[in-house]
Amino acid sequence: MSRRDAAGRLVASVAHLLPPGRREWGAAMQAELEAIGPRGERWRFAAGCVRVVVTRPAVWRRTGYPLLVLALLVAGVHTVAGVSYGPLRWGLVGLVGALLLVVGLGRVRPFGPVAGGAAARGLRTGGHLLVGALAAEAVASMAHKTNHDIAGVPVYTVMFAGYLLGLAALTARRSPATTRTLIIGVAAGGVAAAGWTVLVMAFPPIPADPSAAVLFTVAGMGAAGWVAARRGGGAAELLAGACAGTVATLLILNVFSVLVAAGPAWLITPLVPHALTPADRLAGSRIEIHDPYLWMLLFGWLIAVGLCAAVVRRSAVDGVSADHAGPVPGID
Numbered sequence: 513m514s515r516r517d518a519a520g521r522l523v524a525s526v527a528h529l530l531p532p533g534r535r536e537w538g539a540a541m542q543a544e545l546e547a548i549g550p551r552g553e554r555w556r557f558a559a560g561c562v563r564v565v566v567t568r569p570a571v572w573r574r575t576g577y578p579l580l581v582l583a584l585l586v587a588g589v590h591t592v593a594g595v596s597y598g599p600l601r602w603g604l605v606g607l608v609g610a611l612l613l614v615v616g617l618g619r620v621r622p623f624g625p626v627a628g629g630a631a632a633r634g635l636r637t638g639g640h641l642l643v644g645a646l647a648a649e650a651v652a653s654m655a656h657k658t659n660h661d662i663a664g665v666p667v668y669t670v671m672f673a674g675y676l677l678g679l680a681a682l683t684a685r686r687s688p689a690t691t692r693t694l695i696i697g698v699a700a701g702g703v704a705a706a707g708w709t710v711l712v713m714a715f716p717p718i719p720a721d722p723s724a725a726v727l728f729t730v731a732g733m734g735a736a737g738w739v740a741a742r743r744g745g746g747a748a749e750l751l752a753g754a755c756a757g758t759v760a761t762l763l764i765l766n767v768f769s770v771l772v773a774a775g776p777a778w779l780i781t782p783l784v785p786h787a788l789t790p791a792d793r794l795a796g797s798r799i800e801i802h803d804p805y806l807w808m809l810l811f812g813w814l815i816a817v818g819l820c821a822a823v824v825r826r827s828a829v830d831g832v833s834a835d836h837a838g839p840v841p842g843i844d
Contacts, residue, residue, distance in 0.1 A: 517554070519555050523538075523562075524542060526562050526565040527542060529565055530571065538565075544557070545558065545561075588605060588608030588609075591652060592605060592655050597660045599660070599662055600654065600661075603662050603665040603666075604651050606665070607647070607668060608651065610669050611643075611644075611647055611672055614673045614680075618676075618684070622681065622824050622827055623677065623684050624684055624685070626683050626685065627684065627687065628685070631691045632689075632694060635682070639675070639758070642762040642763065642766055646765055646769065649769055670813075671809055674816050674817045675758065675813060678754075678758055678815070678817060680820075681824050681827075682755060682819055682820075688751065688826050688827060693752045697754070697755025697759060700733070701756040701758070701759025701761075704763075707731075708725050708767075713779075716779050717778065718775075718779055718780065718781060718801065719781070720781045720801060722808035722811075725764045725768075729756075729757055729760040729812070730757075733756045736752040736756035737752055737753035739752070747826070751819070754818065757812065758812060761812025761815065764808065765809060765812070768808075772798050772802065783800040784797050
């Protein structure tokens with residue numbers, strides 16, 4: 513039976529997903545399939561080949577991004593399909609497409625490929641998820657507006673793209689950030705975000721201005737820089753501090769969004785006192801409290817863009833070796 517049957521085509525297709533260093537596996541699978549005659553056995557063997565290939569991490573690293581891009585683009589188009597105002601609808605589609613394009617830049621220099629250590633991969637993946645959550649909320653919010661204001665579309669596009677580029681530059685293979693620097697930055701940013709969360713839960717309601725969030729973020733940046741500088745010098749201090757600031761901002765904004773959308777009424781500062789009913793006052797306050805925190809988004813964007821510029825410039829000037837961001841003994 514020719515391998516041109518459906519089972520043969522399936523095995524040939526999945527064999528192409530293997531990285532170059534494992535292509536001999538694909539050739540061996542196809543050769544073994546040639547020796548199998550009964551149709552049922554061929555399909556069982558083909559299913560086993562598919563299972564082996566799709567469980568390889570290297571395959572997902574190679575094919576995961578195109579599949580993710582397709583899924584997110586479909587989801588974005590579906591979200592904005594009901595927007596009646598054409599410029600806003602296509603503007604939101606453009607926002608989603610632009611952010612996916614920026615994520616794709618993380619696969620080429622100077623933003624890629626991602627460094628091999630678990631810290632760099634984890635930070636990039638987690639950062640993408642945090643930015644994606646904020647972008648999804650922004651798209652959904654603008655898609656449900658009844659007016660024709662599209663001014664927020666380019667603003668959000670630039671903001672979220674800046675975060676993505678900062679994370680990509682920091683976690684790239686050519687980045688001067690070591691695993692230790694990344695771990696310090698992520699830990700300090702996480703502690704800062706946790707501190708802000710504890711504050712607003714212990715002493716409600718959520719502040720109507722982002723001053724406390726900014727203070728916690730700055731404190732996290734300072735702590736990260738101080739710890740990193742003890743063994744890594746000035747460059748490590750800068751990178752760890754900026755990493756902490758970016759992480760803290762993204763975490764705080766995501767926690768803020770969840771609390772505002774789903775938190776109890778006692779967490780929400782009353783900002784619409786003249787609404788007719790308590791329910792209207794609460795609903796209006798949940799909407800209005802977002803506006804001041806756009807300054808927090810801008811604050812984090814400045815950190816991320818500055819981080820991106822510093823890392824790209826440092827990498828270009830110093831010609832950092834490709835393996836500098838690998839695991840540090842005793843940490844990974």
